[in-house]
Structures are given as structure tokens and as C-alpha cells.
Amino acid sequence: xxxxxxxxxxxxxxxxxxxxxxxxxxxxxxxxxxxxxxxxxxxxxxxxxxxxxxxxxxxxxxxxxxxxxxxxxxxxxxxxxxxxxxxxxxxxxxxxxxxxxxxxxxxxxxxxxxxxxxxxxxxxxxxxxxxxxxxxxxxxxxxxxxxxxxxxxxxxxxxxxxxxxxxxxxxxxxxxxxxxxxxxxxxxxxxxxxxxxxxxxxxxxxxxxxxxxxxxxxxxxxxxxxxxxxxxxxxxxxxxxxxxxxxxxxxxxxxxxxxxxxxxxxxxxxxxxxxxxxxxxxxxxxxxxxxxxxxxxxxxxxxxxxxxxxxxxxxxxxxxxxxxxx
Numbered sequence: 001x002x003x004x005x006x007x008x009x010x011x012x013x014x015x016x017x018x019x020x021x022x023x024x025x026x027x028x029x030x031x032x033x034x035x036x037x038x039x040x041x042x043x044x045x046x047x048x049x050x051x052x053x054x055x056x057x058x059x060x061x062x063x064x065x066x067x068x069x070x071x072x073x074x075x076x077x078x079x080x081x082x083x084x085x086x087x088x089x090x091x092x093x094x095x096x097x098x099x100x101x102x103x104x105x106x107x108x109x110x111x112x113x114x115x116x117x118x119x120x121x122x123x124x125x126x127x128x129x130x131x132x133x134x135x136x137x138x139x140x141x142x143x144x145x146x147x148x149x150x151x152x153x154x155x156x157x158x159x160x161x162x163x164x165x166x167x168x169x170x171x172x173x174x175x176x177x178x179x180x181x182x183x184x185x186x187x188x189x190x191x192x193x194x195x196x197x198x199x200x201x202x203x204x205x206x207x208x209x210x211x212x213x214x215x216x217x218x219x220x221x222x223x224x225x226x227x228x229x230x231x232x233x234x235x236x237x238x239x240x241x242x243x244x245x246x247x248x249x250x251x252x253x254x255x256x257x258x259x260x261x262x263x264x265x266x267x268x269x270x271x272x273x274x275x276x277x278x279x280x281x282x283x284x285x286x287x288x289x290x291x292x293x294x295x296x297x298x299x300x301x302x303x304x305x306x307x308x309x310x311x312x313x314x315x316x317x318x319x320x321x322x323x324x325x326x
Contacts, residue, residue, distance in 0.1 A: 004061065005034055005061045005087055005088060005130065006032050006034065006061070006246060007034060007162070007202060007204055007223055007224035008032065008219065008223075008224055008225070008245050008246050009030070009032065009033050009034070009215060009224065009225055009226075009227070009241045009245050009246065010033060010034035010035070010036060010063075010164070010204065010224060010225070010226045010227075011023075011026055011033055011034070011035050011036060011226070011227060011228070011231045011232075011238075012036060012206055012226050012227060012228035012231070013036035013037060013038055013039050013065040013090070013092070013134075014038065014228055014229070014232060015038050015039060016038065017038070017232050017282075018035070018036060018037060018038050018232070019037075019038060019282075020054060020055045020056055020059065021269070021278055021279045021282055022232070022282040023035045023037075023055065023056070023059045023062070024056045024058055024059060024262075024265055025235065025258075025262060025279070025282050025283060026231070026235065026238055027058050027059055028258050028261045028262060029235065029236065029238035029239040029241075029253070029258055030238040030239065030241040030242050031242055031248070031250075032241060032242045032245075032246040032248065033238060033241050033242075034061050034062075034063060034088075034224075035059055035061070035062050035063070036062075036063045036064075036065050036090065037055070037062070037063070037064050037065055038065070039065045039066070039067045039092045039095060040052045040053075040064065040065065040066060040067065041066075041067040041068060041103065041105075042066060042067070042068035042070065042073040042074055042076075042077050043068070043073075043103075045066075045077045045080065046073060046076060046077065053080060053081065053084045053086075055084075055086075057085075060085075060087060061087040061088075062086055062087055062088075063086065063087060063088035063089065063090050063132070064077075064081045064086045064088070064089050064090065065090045065091075065092055065134070066078070066081075066089060066090065066091055066092065067092045067095065067100060067103070067105045067106060068091075068103075068105050068119070069103075069104045069105045069109060069112075069115060069119065070119075071115075071118045071119045071121070071122035071123075072122065074091070074119050074122060074123050075122040075123050075125065075126045076126075077089075078123040078126050078127045078131065079126045079127060081127070081129075082126075082127040082128070082129050086129065087129060087130075088129055088130045088131075088132060089123060089127065089129060089130070089131050089132070090131075090132045090133065090134055090164070091116070091119060091120065091123075091131070091132070091133050091134070092105065092106055092134060093105075093106065093107060093109045093110055093116060093133055093134060093135040093136070094106065094107050094134050094135050094136050094166050094170065095107055095177065096108075096136075096139075096170035096171065096172055096175070096177055096180045097176075097177045107135075107136055107139055107170040107172060108139065108172055110135060110136060110138070110139045110142070110147075110151055110170075111139060111142065113150060113151045113154035113155060114154060116133065116151070116154070116155050116158075117154050117155050117157065117158035117160075118158070120133065120155055120158040120159060120160045121158040121159060124158070124159045124160075130162060131159070131160060132160065132162040132163070132164065133155055133160050133162070133163050133164070134163075134164040134165075134166070134206070134226075135151065135163065135164075135165060135166070136165075136166050136168060136169055136170045137165060137166070137167060137168065137169050137187055137190050137191070138169035138170075139169060139170050139171075139172055140169075140170075140171060140172055140173070143169045145190060145193065148190065148194065149194070149197070152194065152198060152201070156198070156201060161200070161201055161202060162201070162202040162204075163194075163201060163202070163203055163204070164204045164205075164206055164224070164226050165191045165194065165203060165204070165205055165206065166206045166207045167186050167187050167188050167190065167191050167205055167206065167207040167208070168180070168181070168184040168185065168186055168187070168207050169184050170184065171183075171184065181207075181228075181229075186207050186208050188205065188218070191203065191205045191222065192221045192222070195221060195222050195223070202223045202224065203222050203223055203224075204222060204223055204224030204225060204226050205218050205222050205224070205225055205226065206225075206226035206227075206228065207228075209225055209226075209227045209230065210227075210230045210234075211230075211237070212237065212240050212241070212244045212245065215227070215245060216244070216245065219245065225245075232282075232285070233285045233288065234285050234288045234289075235282075235283070235285055235286055236255060236258075236286055236287075236288070239252050239253060239258070240252060255286055255287060255290075256318075258286070259283075259286070259314065259318070262279075262283070263311055263314065265279070266279050266280075266311055266314070267311060270310060270311070275305070275309070276304045276305075276309040276310060276311075276313055276314075277304040277305040277309070280300050280304035280313070280314065281300075281304070283300070284296075284297050284300055284301065285297075287321060290321075291324075292320075292321035292322065292323070292324040293321065294324070295317075295320040295321045295323070295324040296317050296318070296320065296321040298320075299313070299316060299317035299320045299321075300313065300314075300317050303316070303317075
């Protein structure tokens, strides 16, 4: 059975960052946050050699983000995702990279709302789990509110009732994906207006949210907040989500408690032939803002990638931090 989904707070899909090891780590800090995979293309799932749908059962509730524009392929992948136990399928209509555009998916699909609607409808016909869309507020010179509402109208008519809106437009030419996350100005008011005009839809906001207090402000007017880079670079923000945003009374655990729960997972990964830095790279920011955190980061960065590196690297990083100010 799919896990109940609380859309109050979610962690954004981030390429090379939100892999299954990061998601396991994130789940140790928040039971309520909705986690998203990295974007996975339909081609990788249907024709790739690896298992692109692998995850840990502890990650639920978990959404698979798909990249693609072929309705039949997306429907097949959605069906596979539901069979594997994913709680949601999300279509990427926000990534602006050249590689994604060449594959005719991502943000460039905003210019083809009817195709997006066909994709959504094809997936919904195959699965009972939610099919959602993550998009921008516009692309290139097509950045009017009317352009956005035309897109929402068309896709919602196909049965999509949940949209995650990155509150920046995307420049499809001239800016890198990194620049597209920083240079186009944020327009939160446009997303607020969207929720006011479409009260029947679930509208979550993404872009530039760096604190629990900022999330609270958005939640006064919207259904959910999606956080990306801050949840990765300062992951302990997740420890406050359940109590501060989701009304749960469980006490906030310490960073040391989180590490203590992660160590058995790391040990199992190493026993199966994995490398320490597959996981340790995700926890470098755990002590951000804490005295001695530089020693923690340095020790992990310098030692976790070495052949044979084991749990002692984590333990020694903790000791180095204590010796340098904790």
C-alpha cells in the first residue's frame, strides 16, 4: 500500500545529490518529509542496464521524478514505479539543461502544455498513485501570468491536481542549470496568486527557501514547500520539520543520534562492497554552523574516498571536530 503523503514539506529532486543514500540519511531526521528521487529518464528505466528504481524501504513516502515526453514510455515507467512501491510519480517540466532540451523534456515542455496533458493522462490511466507535475513559472520570453495559467488549465484538465512550482522562470538558452537556479528572479507572489485562483489544486512552492521560518511563511498561503540545496548543504534543517511544520510532538534528535542511526547502514553498504564516500559525501554538511565543523568536513573529504575506508573515518571525523571546538 502506498504511504500516506504529507505535502507540507518535501525535499527537491537534485541530480547527483538525492540518491538513495542521501534519502535514507534524510529519513533519519524527518518521518514526514516527502522525498523525491533524482530525475530519472524514461530511456534509462526502459532500456538502461542498471536498476534505476532501486531504493530503501525506509525512504517512504517517496516520489519518483521522471524525465520524458513520450506518453507511452511515461505510462510504462509509471506502471513500473507503482509496482515497485513508489508513492507518487512526478513529471519534470522544470529542468533547463541543454541535454534535457535535446531529449524534448524538462522546462521546454512548458511550451507544449497539450503534450504534458497527454503525458499526465497516459500515466494516470495506468496507476492509482498520484501523478504530479513540477514546473517553472515561465520560460524565456513566455513568462506572463496568462502563459502560466494556460499551462495549469491544460494540464489540470487531464487530471493533475498537484503542482510544485519553482518560482523562477527558466532561460532555455544562455544560462547553465546552475545559473537558472540563481539568476532569474524569484516571484513568490505569482505562486501565491496561482493558489488563490486555483484553490482546488494542491500548490507547493520551490526556490530560495533556506529556513524553517521561511517555510512557515509560505505555508500560510500554500499547500506545501519544497526545499532543495538547503536540505542538502545544511541537512540538519530536516530534524525540525516534523515538530515545527507537521505538528508532531516527537523530540528533535541530536546530530550524534542521527550519525548513530546511520552507522549500521554504512556498515551494511561496506559489507556489500560499496565505498564509504558513496554515503559520506551526503553528510559533510551535517554540522554546518557548529564549532569544529570545518575539521569534520576536512577529515571526511580527505579520507572517505581512500580504498578500504571504513566507519573509523566517521568516528575520527567526530573526534577531530571535538578537538577543534565542539
